[in-house]
Amino acid sequence: MSAATIVSLPDQSTARIPKMNFLTKENGLLSWLLTGDHKRIATLYLISITFFFFIGGSLAGLIRLELLTPQTSLMAADTYNKVFTMHGVIMVFLFLVPSVPATIGNFVIPMMVGAKDLALPKVNLLSWYLYIIAGFMVIYTMAAGGVDTGWTFTSPLSTHYLNTHVISTGLAIFVAGFSSIFTGLNFIVTIHKMRCPGMTWFRLPLFVWANYAASILMVLGTPVLAITLVLVVLERTVHIGVFDPAYGGDPILFQHLFWFYSHPAVYIMILPGMGVISEVISTFSRKRVFGYTAVAFSSVAIAVFGFFVWAHHMFIMGISNYAALVFSLLTMLVAVPSAIKIFNWAFTLYKGSITFETPMLYAFGFMGLFTIGGMTGVFLGSTGTDIHLTETYFIVAHFHFVMVGGMLMAFLSGIHFWWPKWTGRMYPEKISQFAAVVTFIGFNFTFFPQFILGTLGMPRRYAAYPPEFQALNVFSTAGATILGVGYLLPVLYLTWSLKYGAIAGNNPWQATGLEWQTQSPPLTENFLETPIMDHEAYDYEWLEQQQQKEVASVG
Amino acid sequence: MSDSTAISNSAAAETHHEHPPYQRHHFETVEQQADTTNFAMWLFLLTEVMFFGGLFTSYLIMRNWYYPAFVEASHQLNIGWGTANTAVLIMSSFTMAMGVWSAETRRKGALVLCLSLTFVLGLAFLGIKTIEYHEKWEKHHVPGLNWSDASFLNPASDPEVHKDYPGDQPLAPDMAQKAQMYFFLYFAMTGMHALHMIIGISILGFMIVRARAGAYTTGHVTYVENFGLYWHFVDIIWIFLFPLLYLISRH
Amino acid sequence: MSEHDGQFEQKEEHEHEHHIVSPVIYLAILLALLVGTGLTVWASFIDLGEWHIAPGLTLFWNPAVALAIACTKMVLVVLFFMHVKYSTKLTKLTVACGVFTFLALIGMTMTDYFSRAWGRW
Ligand SMILES: [Cu+2]
Numbered sequence: 001m002s003a004a005t006i007v008s009l010p011d012q013s014t015a016r017i018p019k020m021n022f023l024t025k026e027n028g029l030l031s032w033l034l035t036g037d038h039k040r041i042a043t044l045y046l047i048s049i050t051f052f053f054f055i056g057g058s059l060a061g062l063i064r065l066e067l068l069t070p071q072t073s074l075m076a077a078d079t080y081n082k083v084f085t086m087h088g089v090i091m092v093f094l095f096l097v098p099s100v101p102a103t104i105g106n107f108v109i110p111m112m113v114g115a116k117d118l119a120l121p122k123v124n125l126l127s128w129y130l131y132i133i134a135g136f137m138v139i140y141t142m143a144a145g146g147v148d149t150g151w152t153f154t155s156p157l158s159t160h161y162l163n164t165h166v167i168s169t170g171l172a173i174f175v176a177g178f179s180s181i182f183t184g185l186n187f188i189v190t191i192h193k194m195r196c197p198g199m200t201w202f203r204l205p206l207f208v209w210a211n212y213a214a215s216i217l218m219v220l221g222t223p224v225l226a227i228t229l230v231l232v233v234l235e236r237t238v239h240i241g242v243f244d245p246a247y248g249g250d251p252i253l254f255q256h257l258f259w260f261y262s263h264p265a266v267y268i269m270i271l272p273g274m275g276v277i278s279e280v281i282s283t284f285s286r287k288r289v290f291g292y293t294a295v296a297f298s299s300v301a302i303a304v305f306g307f308f309v310w311a312h313h314m315f316i317m318g319i320s321n322y323a324a325l326v327f328s329l330l331t332m333l334v335a336v337p338s339a340i341k342i343f344n345w346a347f348t349l350y351k352g353s354i355t356f357e358t359p360m361l362y363a364f365g366f367m368g369l370f371t372i373g374g375m376t377g378v379f380l381g382s383t384g385t386d387i388h389l390t391e392t393y394f395i396v397a398h399f400h401f402v403m404v405g406g407m408l409m410a411f412l413s414g415i416h417f418w419w420p421k422w423t424g425r426m427y428p429e430k431i432s433q434f435a436a437v438v439t440f441i442g443f444n445f446t447f448f449p450q451f452i453l454g455t456l457g458m459p460r461r462y463a464a465y466p467p468e469f470q471a472l473n474v475f476s477t478a479g480a481t482i483l484g485v486g487y488l489l490p491v492l493y494l495t496w497s498l499k500y501g502a503i504a505g506n507n508p509w510q511a512t513g514l515e516w517q518t519q520s521p522p523l524t525e526n527f528l529e530t531p532i533m534d535h536e537a538y539d540y541e542w543l544e545q546q547q548q549k550e551v552a553s554v555g
Numbered sequence: 556m557s558d559s560t561a562i563s564n565s566a567a568a569e570t571h572h573e574h575p576p577y578q579r580h581h582f583e584t585v586e587q588q589a590d591t592t593n594f595a596m597w598l599f600l601l602t603e604v605m606f607f608g609g610l611f612t613s614y615l616i617m618r619n620w621y622y623p624a625f626v627e628a629s630h631q632l633n634i635g636w637g638t639a640n641t642a643v644l645i646m647s648s649f650t651m652a653m654g655v656w657s658a659e660t661r662r663k664g665a666l667v668l669c670l671s672l673t674f675v676l677g678l679a680f681l682g683i684k685t686i687e688y689h690e691k692w693e694k695h696h697v698p699g700l701n702w703s704d705a706s707f708l709n710p711a712s713d714p715e716v717h718k719d720y721p722g723d724q725p726l727a728p729d730m731a732q733k734a735q736m737y738f739f740l741y742f743a744m745t746g747m748h749a750l751h752m753i754i755g756i757s758i759l760g761f762m763i764v765r766a767r768a769g770a771y772t773t774g775h776v777t778y779v780e781n782f783g784l785y786w787h788f789v790d791i792i793w794i795f796l797f798p799l800l801y802l803i804s805r806h
Numbered sequence: 807m808s809e810h811d812g813q814f815e816q817k818e819e820h821e822h823e824h825h826i827v828s829p830v831i832y833l834a835i836l837l838a839l840l841v842g843t844g845l846t847v848w849a850s851f852i853d854l855g856e857w858h859i860a861p862g863l864t865l866f867w868n869p870a871v872a873l874a875i876a877c878t879k880m881v882l883v884v885l886f887f888m889h890v891k892y893s894t895k896l897t898k899l900t901v902a903c904g905v906f907t908f909l910a911l912i913g914m915t916m917t918d919y920f921s922r923a924w925g926r927w
Contacts (some may be wrong), residue, residue, distance in 0.1 A: 050763040066621070119591045224606070230743075238739070241618055242613045242740070250616065252918075256915045307916060320924065321921075322917075323918040326605060595902070596897065597897060597900045597901070602901065608912065613907065638843065642840060648839075649835070651887075653829060656828075656829055788888075794883070798872035798873065803850065805855040806850065806852060
């Protein structure tokens, strides 16, 4: 390793945060609540999803506490059902789905394509309001007594047997769905129509490609979930419907419609995270992403294949054996583009000048954990092993490796990476590296034992379990405690850095994206004049020449 | 995908700063704004297609499962009203298309007339739909709220329909029950469609007021055009609902 | 080498957008749609029979004809009323994308329902 760090900050004694920027442009609550500025809306989103992340996280803490002992010691079984349901609903619909797109994507995509704003600023704001309405509906549900169907709303459990607040939760997810549809729609339109001169499709940063693919899934998949939930709500209100066998309906039809969205939703959640990783890996190994085109198209391939694999969630539900075979094979197919990404990132690292700033540490965490999560997905995608492993803790471990080990790591990586751009100040490096390591250790302690528990046969979604599983559960709960610390730390030091962080300057990472060529925090219009893209993406030589020119002209 | 002449184009766009009042600041040109909103509208319609997709899938499967009940239940629909409504909606699509044409050719009077006709035809559609819904209520064919299996357990008890479809056999009680499933889907699908009509008509009312003030006849046609796309989409949904619900079990 | 792809798309679309469809075409489409409606109502009262393709696989002509007419009407509305015939490739692709995903939802769900009884005759 040649350099220990690539960070280059301006002289701290003279550096100032630019007086005019998107944060200082206007003051007052109304200027925020009625804003059309994508960066302000991203900030609103960041605050709101962090809030819901910690609610969802506390619920996860309660789950782990309950599972510390084999008996139902902390809460009654039906309370436990409500807790894990609310955890799932909040984490999936109010955190993971909007996490990277609505915050980081909202903030950087217009800048990355060289535009002044997203194509439809009012729709963007509407999307945030819908999110907030959905959030309030979920909070109402919790206050009113919660819901205990699991985040999957399995029928006829949700339509017939339970008397909890299925309707308000269902409608909340309906509203949150439209929030996500509008974000996705806005991204697609922006990426097609708002690119600056010279910004061709293959000069776009890979983060944009990844969000483009996720947006397609949002626009085409989410409405199916929306109508499914409408049908569930109707079924509960008029007591006739297409899902409940007691009325002649088909619960497997519900599963088809639900997973038609909810499998692609996994890619809605992970693709933007993959985009973050592409940016971070390239920046901190000072190399163009290996196989740019392959990585770009693998995002689109994941989006397309993602629509043809949903029935792998239904192998044990009584679907046709022949259909199970087809869906199983197609599921193997979708592993290919994900593997392409992992290999290309590895090749990008090869012979790169790697430095280990916090975003890079999180990115490494992502690559390792996502690979494990993805590979165990192949176990679950093959019909034979799925029958043994499904509905056990193996599933829980698998999707937490992908969603928490993958997406949450990517989210934190991205937050640290773009924090200097967002606020104009650096986060404290040492403590954040420490937090990244703590997160990684805590994560593995929490979720790795669950793979073993799953193969041993511990079923998911029960408050009590046979005593022989206790040792591993204690491990898992201890790990969750460490993980909790790992997530609290960033909130503390990032808040601290708002006032005391070092002034970042325009481009502390020496990164090549257009967003780094403007001031931090950016102006409301992002750029002084419409930028012209005259180089390829991740062109570090261009950046060097650019900097030499600047030095020469100043001198 | 390369076009070098486009550069001068964009440079020209940057130099002149006189924008028409309807151009939003973050767009370089009016054309860019028009293209963008048009594309956004199309994407929204994709969302709508998939939204109705869930309903069509459910209908297809339930119809295959409970074929006899769906056949006899569909005989309860009034084909005259259905055909009339289809014609009304197609006419409204035509007047809407003419509205777009009037806006494009800057004919203010014609635009107001076309939009008003579309508005009236939309209301006529909803009126006919109300008559049909009312009839269902009177015959106890509203699932969950006002339901009776009588017409299907004993078709002869429903002389009006029975004289047109004398071949309808009494259904076994569990199959007769499934007629309720047909009407559940009938109300869900036509109701969702009617909801789209109501939203459309409300926007039309707003547009008529703006059109009278001349808002769409000065070259800024995107709003009318995009609304037209929505209206035609709603028409297309009905084009499929009509045969699926009314026609395919008549013979 | 510096090009402006976004601008290019706009330019292309720009040319198309000012293609104003003449009222004569609209009128022709209206008539075609009304004729189609009449045709489909008329056809629905005639028993068109069925075609036994294979054991367990039968095509009923009445729904097939009704859906074919509906699809034709949809194509007319999309191409002319919605101007897709005169629009950019991007718009055409968007429409195709919607149809494709819609068919994927119905088609892939159907693979399950149709093959459930296989081997159980
Ligand atoms: Cu899946």
